[in-house]
Amino acid sequence: MRLVLFDIDGTLLLSGGAGTRSLHRAFQVRYGIEPDSTSIRFDGKTDPLIIQELISEYDLDDEPGQELYDIYLSILPDEIRRSPDFQVLAGARELVIRLSADPDFLIGLATGNVETGARLKLERAGLSSYFPFGGYGSDSGDRTELIRTAIRRGSELTAPLVPDEVFVIGDTPRDIRHGRAAGGITIAVATGNYGLDELRSHDPDLAVAGLQPMGPILEFMASGSRTGRKAVAEEAGPGP
Ligand SMILES: [Mg+2]
Incomplete structure (x- = not known):
């Protein structure tokens, strides 16, 4: 899992x-x-x-x-x-739907939003129902802690299975740093305010321009070993 x-x-x-x-x-x-x-x-x-x-x-x-x-x-x-510039990012819906249909994967949230705020945003995006659990800003002000909370909730949900791999996907150096501190494999996406080069300088396990195309992300997550993942990550783009 x-x-x-x-x-x-x-x-x-x-x-x-x-x-x-x-x-x-x-x-x-x-x-x-x-x-x-x-x-x-x-x-x-x-x-x-x-x-x-x-x-x-x-x-x-x-x-x-x-x-x-x-x-x-x-x-x-x-x-x-009424936010006129609200938008679901390219490929997000497709990746979320793809992963939720896959019995090998369980998806959840690791967000600094308080839970009510997170749900409001996901509801407008039509994505809330895909995320049965998460770690939120209302759980902890410390991002490492809320990611750990999400992992614990996910593990409880899949009991007696314990996830053998945890991936943390985010758009900032903080997602990388705290994702790693919580024990996750980190995937950085350059769809927020940080470019690929800047994200790569924080040494995520994979850095991609966005969730679209999802191929490299799926391939990366499907690689069962650290070396396999490293090869996919290197193919996705050279380091800084
Ligand atoms: Mg973010």
């Missing part, structure tokens, strides 16, 4: 800034400030980490608590629904 954990933003879909706008509005409502969206880079970070950084940046001297999340989650559904 192989477990494949997908990041959401920049990997499966682009929300067109819906998450960022919702968080900014939540800060406006809760603290009366308008955060400058250029001051903190959001991608690859968990919701709790982003909120913590904004609170430090603006010296708000506060533990965010549930209230800020409640405001955020009250704004998010509408922002996602």
Whole structure:
């Protein structure tokens, strides 16, 4: 049994800034400030980490608590629904459908979004039902921890089978670093804000331009050995 954990933003879909706008509005409502969206880079970070950084940046001297999340989650559904630039990334739906139909694979989420936010985004994309479980920003602000949580939940779901290989797919250096720390084999996709060369400099096990074509990704995951995977990865593109 192989477990494949997908990041959401920049990997499966682009929300067109819906998450960022919702968080900014939540800060406006809760603290009366308008955060400058250029001051903190959001991608690859968990919701709790982003909120913590904004609170430090603006010296708000506060533990965010549930209230800020409640405001955020009250704004998010509408922002996602009417986000004009929302899009499912090329090949994402096809890969997800392909893997969920394969009895050798179990797919789940490893995302910094809190679970409700993750579900809202996946529902608009029509992908939510393919992901029976995951690790979320609501499980931990630490991405390594939430990936471990996803692995544990996946293992419980496939019991008594334990996944012999875990793949973590994401679009940022953080997905690579934390995926590796959690014991995963890392696949980097250059469909977010990071290019292939920059992702490769963080030494993922495989780096691809996107989820389309899915051939190289499937071949990589099907290779049962580290050497086999390395050969496929090298064929997919030279290192930096
Ligand atoms: Mg991402």
